[in-house]
Amino acid sequence: MILVTHRDDLTSKTGMWLFLFTEMLLFGGLFIVYSVYRYRNPVSFHLAAHDLSVAIGTINTIILLVSSTTIAMSITAIQKKNKKLALLLLGMTIVLGLAFLVNKYFEWGKHIKEHIYPGSSVLALRGHGDVLFYGLYFFMTGLHALHIIIGLVFIMVITASILRDKINSENYVLLENSGLYWHLVDLIWIFLFPLFYLIT
Amino acid sequence: MNPIENGKNHIIPYKTFLYVLAGLIALTLTSVTLTRISLGTLTVTIALIIAAVKSSFVLRIFMHLKFENKMFSRAVIGVIMLLCAVITITLLDYLNR
Amino acid sequence: MSTQKGFEEPSYLEYKGKYKGIFSWILSTDHKRIAILYLFSLLTFFAIGATLGLLMKLELIAPGKTIMTAQTYNAFFTLHGIIMIFAVVIPGLPAVFGNFFLPIMIGAKDVAFPRLNLLSWYFYVTGVSLVLISQFTGQGPPDTGWTFYAPYSFRTTGNMLPAVFGAFVLGFSSILTGLNFLVTIHRMRAPGMTWLRMPLFPWTLYATGWVQLLATPIIGITLLMIVAERTLHIGFFDPTLGGDPLLYQHLFWTYSHPAVYIMILPAMGAISEIIPTFCHKTIFGYKFIVASSIAIAFVGYFIWGHHMFTSGMSGTALYTFSLLTFIVAIPSAVKVFNWISTMHKASIDLQTPFFWAVGFLFVFMIGGFSGLILGSLATNIHLHNTHFVVAHFHFIVFGGTGYAFFGAMHYWYPKITGKMYDSRWANTGLIIFFAGFITLYGEMFFLGMRGMPRRYYDYDEIFHTGNIFSSLGAVVMYFGLAVIIINLFSSLRNGAKAPSDPWGGKTLEWTIPSPPPVENFEEIPVVTKGPYNYK
Numbered sequence: 001m002i003l004v005t006h007r008d009d010l011t012s013k014t015g016m017w018l019f020l021f022t023e024m025l026l027f028g029g030l031f032i033v034y035s036v037y038r039y040r041n042p043v044s045f046h047l048a049a050h051d052l053s054v055a056i057g058t059i060n061t062i063i064l065l066v067s068s069t070t071i072a073m074s075i076t077a078i079q080k081k082n083k084k085l086a087l088l089l090l091g092m093t094i095v096l097g098l099a100f101l102v103n104k105y106f107e108w109g110k111h112i113k114e115h116i117y118p119g120s121s122v123l124a125l126r127g128h129g130d131v132l133f134y135g136l137y138f139f140m141t142g143l144h145a146l147h148i149i150i151g152l153v154f155i156m157v158i159t160a161s162i163l164r165d166k167i168n169s170e171n172y173v174l175l176e177n178s179g180l181y182w183h184l185v186d187l188i189w190i191f192l193f194p195l196f197y198l199i200t
Numbered sequence: 201m202n203p204i205e206n207g208k209n210h211i212i213p214y215k216t217f218l219y220v221l222a223g224l225i226a227l228t229l230t231s232v233t234l235t236r237i238s239l240g241t242l243t244v245t246i247a248l249i250i251a252a253v254k255s256s257f258v259l260r261i262f263m264h265l266k267f268e269n270k271m272f273s274r275a276v277i278g279v280i281m282l283l284c285a286v287i288t289i290t291l292l293d294y295l296n297r
Numbered sequence: 298m299s300t301q302k303g304f305e306e307p308s309y310l311e312y313k314g315k316y317k318g319i320f321s322w323i324l325s326t327d328h329k330r331i332a333i334l335y336l337f338s339l340l341t342f343f344a345i346g347a348t349l350g351l352l353m354k355l356e357l358i359a360p361g362k363t364i365m366t367a368q369t370y371n372a373f374f375t376l377h378g379i380i381m382i383f384a385v386v387i388p389g390l391p392a393v394f395g396n397f398f399l400p401i402m403i404g405a406k407d408v409a410f411p412r413l414n415l416l417s418w419y420f421y422v423t424g425v426s427l428v429l430i431s432q433f434t435g436q437g438p439p440d441t442g443w444t445f446y447a448p449y450s451f452r453t454t455g456n457m458l459p460a461v462f463g464a465f466v467l468g469f470s471s472i473l474t475g476l477n478f479l480v481t482i483h484r485m486r487a488p489g490m491t492w493l494r495m496p497l498f499p500w501t502l503y504a505t506g507w508v509q510l511l512a513t514p515i516i517g518i519t520l521l522m523i524v525a526e527r528t529l530h531i532g533f534f535d536p537t538l539g540g541d542p543l544l545y546q547h548l549f550w551t552y553s554h555p556a557v558y559i560m561i562l563p564a565m566g567a568i569s570e571i572i573p574t575f576c577h578k579t580i581f582g583y584k585f586i587v588a589s590s591i592a593i594a595f596v597g598y599f600i601w602g603h604h605m606f607t608s609g610m611s612g613t614a615l616y617t618f619s620l621l622t623f624i625v626a627i628p629s630a631v632k633v634f635n636w637i638s639t640m641h642k643a644s645i646d647l648q649t650p651f652f653w654a655v656g657f658l659f660v661f662m663i664g665g666f667s668g669l670i671l672g673s674l675a676t677n678i679h680l681h682n683t684h685f686v687v688a689h690f691h692f693i694v695f696g697g698t699g700y701a702f703f704g705a706m707h708y709w710y711p712k713i714t715g716k717m718y719d720s721r722w723a724n725t726g727l728i729i730f731f732a733g734f735i736t737l738y739g740e741m742f743f744l745g746m747r748g749m750p751r752r753y754y755d756y757d758e759i760f761h762t763g764n765i766f767s768s769l770g771a772v773v774m775y776f777g778l779a780v781i782i783i784n785l786f787s788s789l790r791n792g793a794k795a796p797s798d799p800w801g802g803k804t805l806e807w808t809i810p811s812p813p814p815v816e817n818f819e820e821i822p823v824v825t826k827g828p829y830n831y832k
Contacts, residue, residue: 008484010484011409011480014484015413017272017275021279022476022511025511025515026515026518029517029518032547032548033544035287035291037540037541039291039295054232068262069217069218072261080211118529118532119529119530128538131538132532135533135538143521176264179263183258183259183262186258186262190251190254193228193251194251195247198232199243282598285598286598289602289617290551292617295613296613296614
């Protein structure tokens with residue numbers, strides 16, 4: 001006697017969406033913290049944001065937007081049975097995701113060199129508002145970067161399954177789910193970018 | 201499972217994605233440019249409105265909400281409203297302290 | 298347990314799958330086996346928590362040091378709280394009875410994601426293990442209380458990290474269970490099982506699922522912030538760095554108040570199953586009960602502030618939260634009226650599960666009314682952080698969820714095990730338990746009103762008599778629990794064979810053999826009527 005499992009794509013997608021809701025609220029909790037502390041320290045948040053590089057932030061935003069587009073297009077490619085194009089687009093997504101992380105690494109490195117990181121005594125001298133701003137900055141972008149890494153691993157697994165034809169034009173719900181996850185990561189960045197870089 | 205219910209019969213053309221991407225990048229650049237101009241307290245509001253417009257594009261086109269079962273869009277709206285309500289109620293405390 | 302006539306399939310207890318022995322359980326993706334895994338782990342943790350509670354009551358039997366030091370007492374109430382809240386009452390009914398009966402009651406063969414279901418059990422066990430590890434490693438056990446209030450939670454030398462991370466992992470397990478149930482209910486109902494033909498237990502699990510899904514991430518991130526605060530000194534909640542400790546309380550209760558509804562809603566669902574079955578009558582006002590479940594889940598999300606009335610919130614926040622707290626009492630009362638109206642003019646079959654349901658009504662109403670006393674701003678100032686609060690939430694959480702859990706246990710026992718239990722011993726246990734419960738917690742209301750604070754291992758001489766009563770109640774209640782549980786275990790061996798529908802229930806789980814076959818239904822049923830059709 002075998003338990004037969006039927007494939008049901010809508011079930012799988014519903015599960016993914018519900019999971020995304022938990023991610024939205026996970027970051028939502030941080031947005032609550034952000035809004036409270038921004039309300040209490042408007043001036044120092046405003047001044048602290050000057051030290052972030054708008055140029056790198058903008059480049060990273062565009063990188064993520066393009067990577068979102070490539071993974072969305074890879075679904076169309078799979079639907080049209082164009083395996084090569086799908087793999088190419090997913091490869092681009094992975095490269096762009098890595099590029100985002102490299103940028104982030106240099107950005108963080110610059111701050112840490114200037115002794116701006118949570119717990120640093122130099123930062124503590126700059127006052128409460130700066131401590132909270134950078135605390136939130138490192139925590140939120142750090143958590144976001146962690147999600148980028150998870151997303152990249154997810155996409156790499158999916159790419160491997162496409163190579164082995166496990167994901168094909170008949171069965172691509174996993175590709176769609178990895179896309180949904182990646183878009184959510186993008187979505188969160190769309191809000192992080194103005195809240196940290198553009199409040200000068 | 202019939203394909204219409206699964207939303208799989210819908211293939212979004214490549215072009216649509218490229219148009220949306222162009223729009224998103226344009227909005228990002230607008231947002232960055234507006235920051236350079238001093239708009240006072242409106243700066244953050246405008247930046248957030250632009251972010252909201254951008255995310256609605258991502259949700260509707262990239263995440264296929266426009267073509268899926270309406271249940272998904274309703275749930276997304278519900279979750280966003282819930283989060284806004286929680287932020288509002290928390291701020292009820294801070295704004296009046 | 299032989300197979301029933303006409304049914305070739307073995308029961309879920311006999312079917313082994315590809316693994317043998319213990320592995321046929323801990324690697325099984327069958328929702329029924331996972332439910333049993335949860336049941337046994339949960340009972341183990343409940344035994345630990347209850348023993349800690351008993352020891353604390355023994356400490357309180359006389360003023361001054363009786364059997365433990367103040368520091369040990371602090372560690373005990375912390376561990377008692379973490380285990381009982383995160384590992385017993387929150388998973389409680391959903392993880393055990395929800396896992397077992399949700400798919401059966403909606404006519405499905407399993408939950409939507411069986412492997413995820415097993416994974417959530419592993420998270421559950423890992424989470425509790427981390428909490429237990431925190432007791433024996435590092436510089437002494439955590440002593441913050443289960444609420445981990447800032448700034449103490451990152452200043453104490455107690456071993457907080459494993460405990461906080463354990464609670465985080467338990468939250469993840471709860472999210473996965475909720476997610477699984479939501480998808481199962483949306484996608485896997487049997488043909489003809491429309492939303493308004495769904496029994497009330499699945500309905501409450503549905504409402505609970507949304508709360509689990511949408512509230513738990515908030516505590517997840519809050520606990521991560523506490524971890525970051527301890528390791529990196531970020532300053533989120535540290536006043537010396539500009540943070541606001543009150544914001545921690547906001548975030549904590551944004552989850553932990555809805556968590557109260559994660560505990561009580563499935564309990565209400567189980568009661569809504571038991572009452573019509575033993576009244577042999579359609580439940581009164583089915584739609585109202587459904588709507589009130591949704592309303593409780595929704596309003597319950599916005600009333601967290603009533604845990605913080607004396608913390609120094611703004612006046613506007615105070616009366617908003619107080620008003621919303623009173624509003625959430627309405628749907629709960631609607632349910633109580635519906636249950637009582639169902640009993641009206643019914644020929645009631647007085648069996649053990651029904652007694653538990655009636656006991657639930659009694660203690661739930663006392664707990665609910667005392668909640669209103671705490672929800673009013675003026676009385677709250679007098680009663681906050683006294684034993685009155687302890688009594689209130691034990692009446693709701695242990696009285697509500699606990700009674701419903703034991704009720705459900707006695708109601709579904711024949712279906713789960715295929716055996717009948719000895720109802721004379723079951724009733725005796727219930728009476729002893731009830732007497733102990735009322736003496737233990739009822740007395741606390743009076744102690745609290747006279748000003749005895751909670752979480753103190755010592756007290757003034759004037760509280761002595763009350764505490765003696767309360768501690769004796771604890772011993773009696775513990776004894777009652779032992780009778781109940783021993784009876785259920787011994788009935789496994791000595792009980793008579795259970796028929797497929799011993800109580801005359803009308804929901805789908807009573808249409809299949811006891812214990813259920815592996816695939817639940819030989820053929821997926823087609824539903825044509827509402828759930829409690831007794832005419």
